[in-house]
Amino acid sequence: MFPAAAIQVFTTQLPPALMSNLDSPSERLRQRFLHNPLLQRRQLLKYGLAGLGLTTASLAWQQLQPKPTARIPIVPANSPMMGNSFSPMQTLRDFDYGTVKQENGRTVREFKLVAGNTTLQLNTAVSFNSWNFNGRVPAPTLRAKAGELIRVSFLNRAGHSHSMHFHGFHPAAMDGIKPIRNGTGMIYEFEADPYGVHLYHCHVAPVTRHVGKGLYGMLIIDPPEARPVADELVLIMGGYDINDDGKNELYAFNGVPDYYMMHPIEIYQHQLVRLYVLNMIEIDPAVTFHLHANMFDVYPTGMTLKPSHTSDVITMGTAERHILEFKFKYPGEFMFHPHQDLIAENGCMGAFKVISAT
Amino acid sequence: MNVKKYLGVAIVACVASVVISACNNTTKIAETSSTTAPAATAPAAEMAGMNHGGGKKININSAILSELDKLEAKLGVPALSNKIQAERPYKAPEDLVAKKVIDQKQFDQIKDLVTIEDVVLTGVEKDADYMVKLGLMKGHLFVARELLDLKKPKDAEPHIGHPVEEIYTDVADQLNERKVKEFKTTLISLEDLVKAGAKDNNKVTTNFKESMVSIDTAIAAIPATQRKDPKFVLQVINGLLDTANSEYGASIADGKFKAAIEYQDSRGFITYVNMLYKEIAAGMEKDQPATHKIVVDNLKQLTTAWPAAMPPATPVKTVAEVGQLIKTIEQNTQKVITVAAK
Structure with missing residues (x-):
């Protein structure tokens, strides 16, 4: 189990269906409207004035410069969980862009991950004691853009010592090899580099068991110029x-x-x-x-x-x-x-x- | 960016560093002059402590409740201390507002009193953190010994491995500082022996003893007065109990033991908790009779959850029952620890 505080970060994200593939919340909103004009009014009301300003600007731009858009079926919010606390249907298109901050002209993306233990219902006959980040297997898909600074606050509430080891370039101190004891935490900070599809996982031995229990997730670093819409x-x-x-x-x-x-x-x-x-x-x-x-x-x-x-x-x-x-x-x-x-x-x-x- | 803030920020979620009686002169604050240090090379310094050096600031990531009560009193917000604890960790003091713990106006009133900057662990806190780690090692080895005696080297293997894999690297710096002789090699050779099937019983026994003596020697690096102080020992006990609690929870699914390793880990920790408490029992009975009774009663009940080294067919206690017993012990001993800290 993990504290409510841990969940909060993720529930403040936009709904997964909105997180199709672009960088900023406003871009993502714009995307959604284009797929589904009927939602426009409701979404605008929901996301308020700040969203409206940005969105209007984007829409104006859109009218001048038509861009290709992706057709994405609407995923119902109540997609089947099959006895678990998360739905793989949501995991599919759920990108965690973190909390964005500007520090000295640089974009910083902050993520919060809490290691905990939950029982997974693998099928109707088998339940499994999983160890995981933020209550789900796989862990949230973290997403940033090349050159940004990634800052991950990690808290271990899972009994065993755990850590977060990211693939990609970073200094030795940020390599996530050092076990973080139950009840303590660590802040990992490194540049989003290089762009590509990467991963993170617990690196405490036996790694086979720590990963096999569920302590792994994906880290996507987008190239400086966005890939074509998809x-x-x-x-x-x-x-x-x-x-x-x-x-x-x-x-x-x-x-x-x-x-x-x-x-x-x-x-x-x-x-x-x-x-x-x-x-x-x-x-x-x-x-x-x-x-x-x-x-x-x-x-x-x-x-x-x-x-x-x-x-x-x-x-x-x-x-x-x-x-x-x-x-x-x-x-x-x-x-x-x-x-x-x-x-x-x-x-x-x-x-x-x-x-x-x- | 503001590099200095992130020098291995301390997030002390539970009990391990709860006492701040170490409000001594040796406490160091992360120097504000360290702005040239790249954040990324910051040591993964573990946790906590109070910013008691110069500004008497309260570290919202690690301060205990009685310390946070000062903020609660200043703002007159009921249960604020608990709210602050619940929203940890904080990456900046401003997170208090971002996380809606308090509003901007309230924050302005206390912003000079709070910090998230790390401090180097010192004094009692550092000793407790060190001792919890060594205690976890001992717990693993206790249960490994039992499994070896049952002629189950395969089951013993992960518990011989855990001290090396999960804990040693974490405690290595402190061992160096305290001039404790390296004993990773000893632990690894024991692991190798057991992995190979523990065929030479005499050799296993010798190596096992050597490993245990090494850990005890490391514990002996803590001043004896400290080790015998009930307030200190209770802190260590709570650190061990919290870990046992999480692991017990990870051993049961559908009302059955599914992961024997975690059952056994938690059994080992509880074994050591009982041993530690025995040493302070007389003093507790004399000075804190009410708390003593609660601890003894709950600990006795708790211990029945682990009837043997191999898990029983049906759990004696549910995860919730174990959690409740541990919570009761933690809450009651917390009073003793906190009073001592003031």
């Missing part, structure tokens, strides 16, 4: 050793096994989809990511602006991650999964439901 989705593969026997018995995309098989992810036909994919499966050395009936462009580690190649299968070792982009030519349901089929069949499986563009 429907952006986060998919993180994880494994569960439910009986501490050193083998994974269950697997999942975004924490809950088979969730997206039971609740396929809606996307639009012909719409550019940008997947941020991370493999956080411990114990098994590597898995692939395979998409049915399509080919995707690969941006390795998200560190390029041009794709390196195109495929429908990509191999990822633990902690490896990429940006994959694609559009669906045909409507209908299409699966995605690692092509280690035993792993897929033990929970690491999902489907896109492609909605006809017309």
